[in-house]
Amino acid sequence: MKLPSSVCRPDSDGSSALFRSRLRDMTVDDGFQIKSEDDRTDPPKANAEIAVAEHDTLKYRLLGPSLTKPGQDAVDQQKVSEVIYNASKGSKFFNNEESRDKNLTQKIEKILARKRQLERIDLTSDLRRADDYITELELSRDLSQIVVHVDCDAFYAAVEELDHPELKHVPMAVGKGVLTTCNYHARKFGCRSGMAGFVAMKLCPQLICLPLNFEKYTKKAQEVREVLAQYDARFQSASMDEAYLNITQYCADHDMSPDEAVSQLRAQVFETAKITISAGVAANARIAKIASNRNKPNGQFRVASDRATIMAFMRDLPTRKVNGIGRVFERELDAIDVKTCGDIYLHRAFLSKLFGEKAFHFLMQVHLGLGHTSVRPAEEHERKSVGTESTFRDMSGREELRAKLRWVAEELEKDLARTQHKGRTLVLKIKLHTYEVLTRQVVPPKTVAAADDLYAYALPMFQKLEREIPGMKLRLMGLRCTHLVSTKKAEDVDFFGLKRPLSSSAKFTTSSPHSHHRTTETDANGHEWQVWPVEDDFEAAARQERRREMEQLEQHLSQEHAPSPPHYHHNNNNNKPTSPYSTHPPIIRSALKASEEIDRRLHRLRETAIPAYRKPEHRPSSSSNNNNNNNPTAYSSSSSTATAAPAAAVATTTQTWHCPICNRPQAATDERDINAHVDSCLSRQTIRDTVRIDAVAAVVGPGAAANNGKMGRDAKARGKRKGGGEAGAGAGAGGREARRKKLFFG
Numbered sequence: 001m002k003l004p005s006s007v008c009r010p011d012s013d014g015s016s017a018l019f020r021s022r023l024r025d026m027t028v029d030d031g032f033q034i035k036s037e038d039d040r041t042d043p044p045k046a047n048a049e050i051a052v053a054e055h056d057t058l059k060y061r062l063l064g065p066s067l068t069k070p071g072q073d074a075v076d077q078q079k080v081s082e083v084i085y086n087a088s089k090g091s092k093f094f095n096n097e098e099s100r101d102k103n104l105t106q107k108i109e110k111i112l113a114r115k116r117q118l119e120r121i122d123l124t125s126d127l128r129r130a131d132d133y134i135t136e137l138e139l140s141r142d143l144s145q146i147v148v149h150v151d152c153d154a155f156y157a158a159v160e161e162l163d164h165p166e167l168k169h170v171p172m173a174v175g176k177g178v179l180t181t182c183n184y185h186a187r188k189f190g191c192r193s194g195m196a197g198f199v200a201m202k203l204c205p206q207l208i209c210l211p212l213n214f215e216k217y218t219k220k221a222q223e224v225r226e227v228l229a230q231y232d233a234r235f236q237s238a239s240m241d242e243a244y245l246n247i248t249q250y251c252a253d254h255d256m257s258p259d260e261a262v263s264q265l266r267a268q269v270f271e272t273a274k275i276t277i278s279a280g281v282a283a284n285a286r287i288a289k290i291a292s293n294r295n296k297p298n299g300q301f302r303v304a305s306d307r308a309t310i311m312a313f314m315r316d317l318p319t320r321k322v323n324g325i326g327r328v329f330e331r332e333l334d335a336i337d338v339k340t341c342g343d344i345y346l347h348r349a350f351l352s353k354l355f356g357e358k359a360f361h362f363l364m365q366v367h368l369g370l371g372h373t374s375v376r377p378a379e380e381h382e383r384k385s386v387g388t389e390s391t392f393r394d395m396s397g398r399e400e401l402r403a404k405l406r407w408v409a410e411e412l413e414k415d416l417a418r419t420q421h422k423g424r425t426l427v428l429k430i431k432l433h434t435y436e437v438l439t440r441q442v443v444p445p446k447t448v449a450a451a452d453d454l455y456a457y458a459l460p461m462f463q464k465l466e467r468e469i470p471g472m473k474l475r476l477m478g479l480r481c482t483h484l485v486s487t488k489k490a491e492d493v494d495f496f497g498l499k500r501p502l503s504s505s506a507k508f509t510t511s512s513p514h515s516h517h518r519t520t521e522t523d524a525n526g527h528e529w530q531v532w533p534v535e536d537d538f539e540a541a542a543r544q545e546r547r548r549e550m551e552q553l554e555q556h557l558s559q560e561h562a563p564s565p566p567h568y569h570h571n572n573n574n575n576k577p578t579s580p581y582s583t584h585p586p587i588i589r590s591a592l593k594a595s596e597e598i599d600r601r602l603h604r605l606r607e608t609a610i611p612a613y614r615k616p617e618h619r620p621s622s623s624s625n626n627n628n629n630n631n632p633t634a635y636s637s638s639s640s641t642a643t644a645a646p647a648a649a650v651a652t653t654t655q656t657w658h659c660p661i662c663n664r665p666q667a668a669t670d671e672r673d674i675n676a677h678v679d680s681c682l683s684r685q686t687i688r689d690t691v692r693i694d695a696v697a698a699v700v701g702p703g704a705a706a707n708n709g710k711m712g713r714d715a716k717a718r719g720k721r722k723g724g725g726e727a728g729a730g731a732g733a734g735g736r737e738a739r740r741k742k743l744f745f746g
Contacts, residue, residue: 057331058101059085062094064194065327068320070296071187080190080203087199096435104328108335111354115336123349130348130364137368142283143305145373146258148245149280149288150265152224153297155241157183158275159220160210172208173200180212184297223273231265236375242292244285246375262300283310286371289323310369315342322366329359341367386419387427388412389478394433396473398466404477405462409454412479420488422447423481426454428461431476432469440465447485454479 173182189204280291294301
């Protein structure tokens with residue numbers, strides 16, 4: 001339905017007739033008012049025109065948010081608006097809607113005044129920026145996906161008709177005080193969801209209204225979802241009766257066209273759940289949502305996945321048909337002469353100035369027919385808040401209101417437990433008997449989720465409202481938690497964001513007393529719990545390993561560093577063996593020991609990493625377990641045995657090993673690739689050069705170190721950076737000392 005003629009008819013300045021009489025009295029060019037001759041001679045006429053225009057906009061507002069629901073194309077909406085206006089006139093609801101309509105009218109007047117100011121200035125930069133953004137959006141257009149939006153036809157009414165077949169051919173609705181839905185026979189009279197029951201009875205006196213039964217609707221919705229999961233296991237539920245699917249892979253796997261797949265889906269839903277659904281097929285979710293309303297009920301409509309077809313589809317589409325543009329935003333856009341999605345482009349230079357950046361980006365995407373193509377379960381989307389609210393008849397009793405607040409807190413506790421969240425901020429919402437909505441919020445000293453905590457922190461806010469509004473009467477109460485904190489168990493991930501792999505001890509069971517694996521204990525109830533070795537055991541094992549490594553370091557000295565063949569000699573004063581490094585200065589001794597330890601650690605890493613990828617993925621037999629317990633290196637040293645074993649005894653899948661440095665999975669190819677990866681992780685040569693350069697520079701000075709090739713040149717360059725030539729050597733001594741401490745591995 002279009003806006004009333006008195007609202008939609010444009011003037012020469014682009015404004016609607018709603019504001020004609022008010023705009024005649026005002027000009028912003030010179031900053032003062034100029035009255036026309038007609039206004040000076042007949043002011044009552046102008047006032048009457050204003051009153052008529054205001055009532056036209058109010059009547060349009062009273063049609064409600066469900067004006068675009070399918071099944072109302074042949075309805076005389078002007079007649080419906082008159083019935084609603086006369087039936088609700090004088091009520092609290094009417095007074096509240098009238099007040100809100102006046103506020104919106106004042107807001108639109110400011111928008112129009114701002115637009116006239118912008119028309120007098122140069123908007124070339126804004127126009128260029130809008131064009132650049134359109135170009136950027138065009139580059140992101142994805143036409144490769146097949147997205148489907150399915151919507152059950154009059155879902156609640158259809159479910160009730162299964163139990164009451166006699167209601168299929170008569171006007172019926174679900175909901176007593178307010179209609180939640182109605183069948184297509186009732187929609188021919190102008191009835192729609194969100195309409196007050198007494199107003200619906202005036203439009204259709206023979207209307208039959210049934211009470212809600214959410215348990216029945218939830219069960220039927222589950223039947224539909226089971227069918228949808230066969231076409232896309234990761235479908236996204238938008239509500240109880242609608243969902244988004246991406247059937248790109250399904251069509252490719254079954255060699256079906258999108259139309260054939262959707263037709264088959266609809267038939268399967270009807271066969272399983274005995275209700276009909278309508279579907280829209282397009283390249284993204286936004287267009288699919290719009291298309292699903294084209295052939296309702298029990299139909300489907302497809303928008304071809306090419307840019308020309310999409311642009312033509314959006315060009316003449318009324319803005320109200322787009323999901324996200326309601327009756328308020330529609331009036332604001334209509335005031336600046338944006339009635340269709342094609343009109344958005346003509347006013348692109350004004351949009352960000354009039355409605356803000358967020359609205360500008362949204363409208364540009366609507367004009368181009370863009371939307372998201374990734375469909376995923378609703379649980380994977382980031383939730384902003386969790387809340388619940390309840391509508392009831394006017395309530396003013398002190399105990400009644402507190403009991404209702406307690407009940408709402410308990411309901412919110414259930415929702416928070418279901419979604420696995422806690423809230424950092426608690427929001428209280430109430431609606432007075434005058435339909436005025438008030439909200440208050442508090443930040444508790446801790447995250448809240450329990451009903452007792454929710455009630456305890458909400459009660460002071462409620463008591464303050466009682467003091468501010470004596471004799472307060474409510475018709476709605478709700479609680480909402482924002483700034484959520486997830487209570488889900490965090491995944492065990494490493495520094496790189498990857499899931500941490502299971503340790504070898506967790507994969508392979510062994511009875512070796514030296515292996516640090518998890519064991520199990522049984523409690524009094526017979527439950528098994530995993531137990532890690534105590535921290536003292538790890539520390540003791542680490543100290544023992546360090547002592548053993550230092551002993552091996554003294555025994556395996558490298559020939560390139562030692563001044564003489566490695567051997568032990570006896571001191572003349574005593575018979576205790578001494579290291580051949582004892583003849584070097586202390587700084588050289590430390591540097592050479594550190595370099596040797598790097599080599600030794602690399603050797604140990606190769607010995608542990610290479611056998612890891614050779615291990616079979618299946619659990620070894622008991623006999624192999626015993627052998628492995630006696631020989632900890634059985635996997636790495638028994639390659640000939642593994643080669644002779646039958647092929648069935650070795651896992652045929654691609655095997656990987658986890659680097660002990662970066663902890664990332666690596667393909668198990670050969671020892672050379674593994675060695676290269678470990679070397680790159682440790683940067684062995686860089687660490688070794690740093691240690692040697694610092695050691696030589698500290699003993700013989702940067703000038704002499706320059707005679708030692710590249711190592712000397714690097715040391716000289718480092719000296720210049722720290723203070724300039726030889727003078728910087730002394731200034732950088734403290735830094736070198738700190739670096740030596742960090743590089744010591746003892």
